[in-house]
Amino acid sequence: MKPVNLGLLGLGTVGGGTVSVLTRNAEEISRRAGRGIQITHAAAKAFDKNKIQGLEKIKTISDDAFAVVNDPEVDIVIELIGGYSPAKELVLTAIENGKHVVTANKALIAMHGNEIFTAAQKKGVTVAFEAAVAGGIPIIKAVREGLAANQIEWIAGIINGTGNFILTEMRDKGRDFDSVLKEAQELGYAEADPTFDVEGIDAAHKLTILGSIAFGMPLQFDKTYTEGISKIEPQDVVYASELGYRIKHIGITRKTDAGIELRVHPTMIPERRLIANVDGVMNAVLVKCDAVGPTLYYGAGAGSEPTASAVVADVIDVVRALTTDPENRVPHLAFQPDALSDIDILPMEEVETAYYLRLKVVDKPGVLAEVTRILGDAGISIEAILQKESDDDNLTVSVIILTQRVKEKYMNESIEKIEANDNIQDKVIRIRVETMK
Ligand code: HSE
Numbered sequence: 001m002k003p004v005n006l007g008l009l010g011l012g013t014v015g016g017g018t019v020s021v022l023t024r025n026a027e028e029i030s031r032r033a034g035r036g037i038q039i040t041h042a043a044a045k046a047f048d049k050n051k052i053q054g055l056e057k058i059k060t061i062s063d064d065a066f067a068v069v070n071d072p073e074v075d076i077v078i079e080l081i082g083g084y085s086p087a088k089e090l091v092l093t094a095i096e097n098g099k100h101v102v103t104a105n106k107a108l109i110a111m112h113g114n115e116i117f118t119a120a121q122k123k124g125v126t127v128a129f130e131a132a133v134a135g136g137i138p139i140i141k142a143v144r145e146g147l148a149a150n151q152i153e154w155i156a157g158i159i160n161g162t163g164n165f166i167l168t169e170m171r172d173k174g175r176d177f178d179s180v181l182k183e184a185q186e187l188g189y190a191e192a193d194p195t196f197d198v199e200g201i202d203a204a205h206k207l208t209i210l211g212s213i214a215f216g217m218p219l220q221f222d223k224t225y226t227e228g229i230s231k232i233e234p235q236d237v238v239y240a241s242e243l244g245y246r247i248k249h250i251g252i253t254r255k256t257d258a259g260i261e262l263r264v265h266p267t268m269i270p271e272r273r274l275i276a277n278v279d280g281v282m283n284a285v286l287v288k289c290d291a292v293g294p295t296l297y298y299g300a301g302a303g304s305e306p307t308a309s310a311v312v313a314d315v316i317d318v319v320r321a322l323t324t325d326p327e328n329r330v331p332h333l334a335f336q337p338d339a340l341s342d343i344d345i346l347p348m349e350e351v352e353t354a355y356y357l358r359l360k361v362v363d364k365p366g367v368l369a370e371v372t373r374i375l376g377d378a379g380i381s382i383e384a385i386l387q388k389e390s391d392d393d394n395l396t397v398s399v400i401i402l403t404q405r406v407k408e409k410y411m412n413e414s415i416e417k418i419e420a421n422d423n424i425q426d427k428v429i430r431i432r433v434e435t436m437k
Pocket of ligand 1: 134
């Protein structure tokens, strides 16, 4: 049978890895797919020839991405440019031209996936995006197919490799934030704009996708609560550890009677949980289902060949499905397009979690009682309280409070009152706590 022709957009970290994996494993891949697979046309603005194995086999390489998506010889377009534009225009043009698309672009899918999937459905083509979430972990496949018998209750994951790498290096080696971020960039983990990693936007893109395929709803990135790791202070990492917790950047989506939670933020997790021990660039996703119970998926969340692994697996899937009736393919968002439902996304104020609070209080009698009264008046139960040694000036002390679960709006009101007290200095540091039971 005639080989399948791929058009590749982007020869950067993931694009280069994809060429190398397709070249190195060509024989095994064609035995799996049932046909030969070759890249015939690639486009990139710049690339490092020496790092990519198999580049010489690509017939045409230019810097014109639109020439690839308009090339009549190309059957499947692999979009590895990233970002919103021109990725969106390129993908929509490829679809319009009747080509299937494989992409690792979480920003594109989270923001424009609804429009892209509608266009693909009209044309009877597939848009595959396994590499968009959790790098090399086949989490889309697991949630969309492997767990299809279940009602999914919640998903919690470490889904940004750069952020996890930074938090791990800060905790284990006491390194400073900026130097670890620089290393993550050099290793090819970070986004082109690394604020996407450190401010939680990249994780929010991925969580938006996970929430939609878990609960069968359209993608709603604008409703995903997003907080990054840039404000985590080294002393909180130490205090968390003293209390038996680890601070991780976690994405959580959960179905509740009031609506769906979609939130990414730093989270304290008991250190005995497996997911609390996922370090470095590794990602892990915990999926809690009604029938199978909890299942955990672990692997490299970023990097050249780990991400290429997911891209190439998608290519093989698409090749196998080339001859199938579009109606019989796995739906983009796991549920049939006409069965997606507009379930409410809970505003963060309505979400219930436990909290770690750190306060800088004036070291004099009665101050702690004032703080606990404010929390008590709001119906917030205290789980543990810890007073640390005097700060440098000997006039203030740090107080750590762990609370039980409470709606975020009550915690916000209480923090406002605590900060208004003259005996409390600086802002109250707040980190959400999840037991992951
Ligand atoms: N910048 C992303 C991360 C790459 O660090 O997880 C993988 O999506």
